Amino acid sequence: MQPKRELTAILALKSLLPPLFLSLLFDIIAGSFLGVSFEKLMVSYPTILFILPALMGLRGNVFGSLGSRISTSLYLGSAEPSFSDKLVRNDILFSIWAATIPAFILLTVASLRFPEPELIIKTFYIILGSSVSISVILGILTAVIVIQSFKAGFDPDNLVGPAITTFADLVSIPSIILFILILEYLGSFEYLAALFICILLFSFYNTIKNRRGFKELLIIISILALLQCITGSLLQEYSEDIHASTILAFAYPAILGSVGNYGSIVVARTSTKLHLGEVTSFASRTVVLDIFYVFLVSVVIVPVIFLSSVLMSSFLGSKSKIGILAFVMFSSIYLLLTALILIFSAIISISLYRRGVNPDDGGIPLATTISDIFGTVAVVVLAKLLI
Numbered sequence: 001m002q003p004k005r006e007l008t009a010i011l012a013l014k015s016l017l018p019p020l021f022l023s024l025l026f027d028i029i030a031g032s033f034l035g036v037s038f039e040k041l042m043v044s045y046p047t048i049l050f051i052l053p054a055l056m057g058l059r060g061n062v063f064g065s066l067g068s069r070i071s072t073s074l075y076l077g078s079a080e081p082s083f084s085d086k087l088v089r090n091d092i093l094f095s096i097w098a099a100t101i102p103a104f105i106l107l108t109v110a111s112l113r114f115p116e117p118e119l120i121i122k123t124f125y126i127i128l129g130s131s132v133s134i135s136v137i138l139g140i141l142t143a144v145i146v147i148q149s150f151k152a153g154f155d156p157d158n159l160v161g162p163a164i165t166t167f168a169d170l171v172s173i174p175s176i177i178l179f180i181l182i183l184e185y186l187g188s189f190e191y192l193a194a195l196f197i198c199i200l201l202f203s204f205y206n207t208i209k210n211r212r213g214f215k216e217l218l219i220i221i222s223i224l225a226l227l228q229c230i231t232g233s234l235l236q237e238y239s240e241d242i243h244a245s246t247i248l249a250f251a252y253p254a255i256l257g258s259v260g261n262y263g264s265i266v267v268a269r270t271s272t273k274l275h276l277g278e279v280t281s282f283a284s285r286t287v288v289l290d291i292f293y294v295f296l297v298s299v300v301i302v303p304v305i306f307l308s309s310v311l312m313s314s315f316l317g318s319k320s321k322i323g324i325l326a327f328v329m330f331s332s333i334y335l336l337l338t339a340l341i342l343i344f345s346a347i348i349s350i351s352l353y354r355r356g357v358n359p360d361d362g363g364i365p366l367a368t369t370i371s372d373i374f375g376t377v378a379v380v381v382l383a384k385l386l387i
Helices: 008-044 044-078 086-098 101-113 118-152 156-186 190-205 214-227 229-237 239-244 245-275 285-315 326-354 359-386
Strands: none
Touching: 008 044, 008 156, 008 214, 008 245, 008 285, 044 086, 044 101, 044 156, 044 214, 044 229, 044 245, 044 326, 044 359, 086 101, 086 118, 086 190, 086 239, 101 118, 101 214, 118 156, 118 190, 118 214, 214 359, 239 245, 239 359, 245 285, 245 326, 245 359, 285 326, 326 359
């Protein structure tokens, strides 16, 4: 028996709010790890700090697409909800090298800005270890979430996007710090590097024969990884304004993470309906209703983000502007941002499908990348208004 897929207001709140609230918690934890490690990264590993936003977005893109891809296969009946299914295994193996190769492209860009050979070599080892190990974990976890939710009668399209993209944010920073400590403790990384390269080659060999749009997804993800550098540049350039506004420094991860989650939900749901022949255009009633119900959920989420940011900043002794006007400005810009991303996500899914590109491959990466860029712009605008 397949899960109930059509949303209602009650079902949207019941099925979407729990994973989205959990995602908010993960975003807060991820931000705390970054705060603790920021000085070490800034002083000793500036290349990693430069590409960190893009690296986190990359992993969310790859594994969000993986989840949507498996979910669609299950609904179409082309895959069974089991790890023994060949299509499921191939998708997991592909995600390992798909999340690693674009990371090396980002390292190349960072090396142009920080052309120090020793630093580049160290960063290569750290990114290799972090990307491969985390990709194995995230690949398996993604498949578990999709398969188990499908078996339990829950729509995976409502769960996997928020869960995986946020968990990817959560584990990215700790995994990088872990491999920095391993590298500094061992002093040499050649043997571990050889092991991780063997894993990459194994995953590549076992999936290259079953392309299924893998080439297109890899190209899209690589381009978007480079595009994510815009997010890092904006954040760096206006960091003083964001810091001066106080609450936005705490709210930043939650804003980008939550809006990206909304977009990934709409992409995943629209993709499944496109493959099943239930949607033919953006004006389809079911697409409009999905956008409306997800937006309804965001109305409940926004005060939680605002209040939690105020509480965190107050707890740490910062002076925050917590008046009604600040809340109104925060909520208005956040909801406007959400509406734009939801509409964009539906349009991009349908546009990709009409051009012969699987929305499961390109839709979520595009939606989350644009969410990060637009979200950063929205945070900068808010910072200017609040200060």
